[in-house]
Amino acid sequence: MAEHDVFSYVPTWAWQPKFFFPILSLLFFIVIWNDRLIRFLVKPATALTVLAVATIIFCLGLKNPTFRAIVSKGDNIPIVMMLLLVGFFTWLALRRGTLNDDRIAQGLKPMEEDEAHQKVMVWPDLVYIEFICLILISAGLLVWSLAMKAPLEQPATRVDTPNPSKAPWYFLGLQELLVYFDPWIAGVLLPGIVIGGLIAIPYIDNNPKGQGYYTLRERRFAISMFLYGFLILWVVLINVGTFLRGPNWNIFPLGDVWDVHKIEVLNNVNLSEYFWVLGMGQPLPAHWFVRELPGFILVGGYLVLGPAILAKTLFKKMYQELGFVRYSILVMLFLLMLSVVLKMVLRWSFNLKYFVAIPEFFFNI
């Protein structure tokens, strides 16, 4: 049955995150740093075409029973909704941002400027907007609730473990990271850093420009980092977890039947084995410290030398503008975010399991 649906035109390897994730990441940075490309993409005509094509593919995809089953699952509806909304609002923000950039380039003020100095009365101007919003949201919720029953499966039992066992949809990005990291990193450290990093944003970002209006050019670094984190690392990974991860947490191309017996080769190798066994041609040293020394040096060098080297090269201007403390926090957050991607890429390309693996202490990174 799979021959006739729209997904079968995409080759199997293209569904692997190891293929599309790096490409998506590259495309993202090419687009966000290229003014002409982004101006083309945010044209209403382009955006509408993208929406139309996506809708057509989605509708054609519904012919496929597996895809239909995943999409119409109650708790997956919000993900489809979120994709639409995030897409729309990203377009809206970038559209207004580029329009503002053009105005600023011509020596004009941003669009929001005129209206910022006019005052309107809350009653009736704001109150009626709120009222209409409230009615529309209520109506939407009512229709949604009447049309779809809230999901309810078999009664809870610890005897029968569903395969795959998935976390609630908004945590699926973090669950996806469990493939590449141990739970203490994927489930505790990284979420903690996300929360801490978000809180730190206003204290790190001392760029006085771009407050209260959409812009891209005036805050390109800040915006590209945030968009990459939100769109690629959060939203895309949630979708990988929802639509592509099947039984045994294997990747299943969209529309393929979720076969519980599908076997994937898992042959992950630690850095210590790469270094000692394959590189030096000797058995692993007995003591964990010697064994993991290459990993310690690599990770330590990345986190200690990385900031220093970046301060002298790529981030030189930023280092001068931010000062030592702000720069240190920023570059740590940057390197940690990058390390998530690096670890994924190294896993895909070299089957690298851990940089440092000390199972004696549950300490694997």
Next chain:
Amino acid sequence: MTAIQRIKQKFFESQVWRSIFRHGYPDTRRNQSLAVLSNVFLHLHPVSVRKSGIRLSYTWCMGGISFFLFLVLTVTGVMLMFYYRPTAEFAYNDIVQLREDVAMGIMRELHRWGAHAMVISVWLHMYRVFLTGSYKPPREFNWAVGVILLKLTLLLSFTGYLLPWDQLAIWAITVGTNMARATPGAGHEGPFSSMIKLGDIPLLHSGSDVRFALLGGRFVAAPALLRFYVLHCVGFPLIAGVLMAVHFWRVRKDGGVSGPL
């Protein structure tokens, strides 16, 4: 003056009406101001705002929608509490009865879909605030409060996920809370946890770590259901309520909905 006008006048100038609404019909600037100032709910707002602050293509209305969804979830949640008993014995059957026995019963649906919608609207609210640079001084602290509120939204949704007590619920919570046992310094499978011991007695084991505290046991069972229920219905909403008060108040104090300086 016609009879209708006379009745209208009598009604709107009666002692009862004037005791509730202390101002005239809000068609003058003065009465429009009073309509906001003399109403405990509306006076969350200032009397007048920047025009840019009410433009939908600028604000997306996502903060307001999040708050409204929180209210919807509070009301529908209280309704559900009349029928739902948070014990392993009754929980699932109560949900089945809500589903099967209530004609046109959509309280659970409103609650669940509303919760999903709130997760999305809170994300989009943060997205908008970031993209308009609205976290910049003097709003740094309110951004931080907002981040905590976002986290609370996810925790509220997560704790609620367990309550139907079906397969979907316990396994999603099992996957989620398994992380806790790897918490550094607090979970028994966290890094270096085996070093936390007194002589030969390990202090951090599966019966004493943070996951045990969260679940009230070594796996997701009846005590976890009760804990999640209390956190979901009382604990997190209270914290979120307090932080929302701070959040809204600071929006006002930090200069209202942001706009170009």
